[in-house]
Amino acid sequence: MNMLDDEDDQSFHATRDGYSHLSNVEWDAVERMGSTMGIHAVSVMLEALNRDAQHATIAKFIQNKREAEREKLALLHQQGSQQAELLREQGAQQFELLRQQQAAAGGSMRLVRWKSPSRGSDKRLNRLELSSGLEPNS
Structure with missing residues (x-):
């Protein structure tokens, strides 16, 4: 949901103009914050903070999101490695079972x-x- 296009909340709709000092990346982060914390909470936070504090808060939010994505990626990589190891073990077990069956059959x-x-x-x-x-x- 793009807060700039939200017709139900006209007060927040106009705030992008009031925060022109924020970069597009920062404003995208503000929109993500709004979907996480709520539009009203983000609006109150922006009004309460000076420009430096706004930049710092948004930067911290972006950093936390990046760290969460890195952790998620690391977990997915770990799960993929575990699945690959499991498949290797299963393949080795199947080969050994086939070898044993063949030996038991006299060949x-x-x-x-x-x-x-x-x-x-x-x-x-x-x-x-x-x-x-x-x-x-x-």
């Missing part, structure tokens, strides 16, 4: 390294080869 699995003819002799690819002699589809 064996082995990991074979071979040179890729299309990629040159330096590159190596992994291929799972079952002892039954069946080759996986390429």
